[in-house]
Amino acid sequence: MTIHNAVPDDAHRARMQRRKEIQDQRVGNASHEKGLVIVHTGAGKGKSTAAFGMALRTLGHGRRVAIVQFIKGSWDTGERRAFAHWGEQLRFHTVGDGFTWETQDHARDVAAALHGWEVALRYLADPDFQLVVLDEVNVALRLGHLTLAAVLDGIGRRPKLTHVVLTGRGAPDELIERADLVSEMKLVKHPFKSQGVHAQPGIEF
Numbered sequence: 001m002t003i004h005n006a007v008p009d010d011a012h013r014a015r016m017q018r019r020k021e022i023q024d025q026r027v028g029n030a031s032h033e034k035g036l037v038i039v040h041t042g043a044g045k046g047k048s049t050a051a052f053g054m055a056l057r058t059l060g061h062g063r064r065v066a067i068v069q070f071i072k073g074s075w076d077t078g079e080r081r082a083f084a085h086w087g088e089q090l091r092f093h094t095v096g097d098g099f100t101w102e103t104q105d106h107a108r109d110v111a112a113a114l115h116g117w118e119v120a121l122r123y124l125a126d127p128d129f130q131l132v133v134l135d136e137v138n139v140a141l142r143l144g145h146l147t148l149a150a151v152l153d154g155i156g157r158r159p160k161l162t163h164v165v166l167t168g169r170g171a172p173d174e175l176i177e178r179a180d181l182v183s184e185m186k187l188v189k190h191p192f193k194s195q196g197v198h199a200q201p202g203i204e205f
Contacts, residue, residue: 138168
């Protein structure tokens with residue numbers, strides 16, 4: 001078998017050595033530690049899933065995690081079942097009553113979001129929690145259930161080493177500007193729209 005565009009060993013080693021030097025310098029310059037504001041937004045799937053992956057990593061390091069879910073109703077989700085095994089190391093709250101087209105009650109949706117925000121504030125202020133996930137809070141902001149000023153103030157008051165992840169479509173520009181790490185999930189194709197495939201356990205919930 002012929003391998004095209006093969007790089008001579010000496011040239012490859014020289015290139016990798018230079019790359020290693022650059023990477024080592026970057027790592028050396030990154031010398032301080034801080035709690036990050038992380039935003040997962042965009043129309044694509046995976047925003048909450050990525051946040052739950054961070055939660056699992058944090059739990060694996062023996063740290064405490066709090067997850068507060070806005071908007072979503074009290075579904076019997078796989079993540080809720082899986083996280084239940086972590087006991088007091090993880091606190092999981094679903095404070096929404098479901099999607100707005102299901103509740104059809106704006107006042108009730110606002111009250112649920114405000115209650116969820118009070119729950120979230122307790123964890124954001126508690127230094128025992130290394131990570132706080134505010135799942136779908138961006139949607140609550142976009143719908144006007146919470147004010148951006150309140151959310152920015154709340155995450156700004158957390159202990160200096162506490163990380164916070166805010167998920168959901170339509171993250172406001174001011175939140176993106178405030179964040180340290182922002183990922184936008186792009187929708188390329190989804191079986192619900194393209195094939196009429198309904199939500200399935202392990203994939204959507």
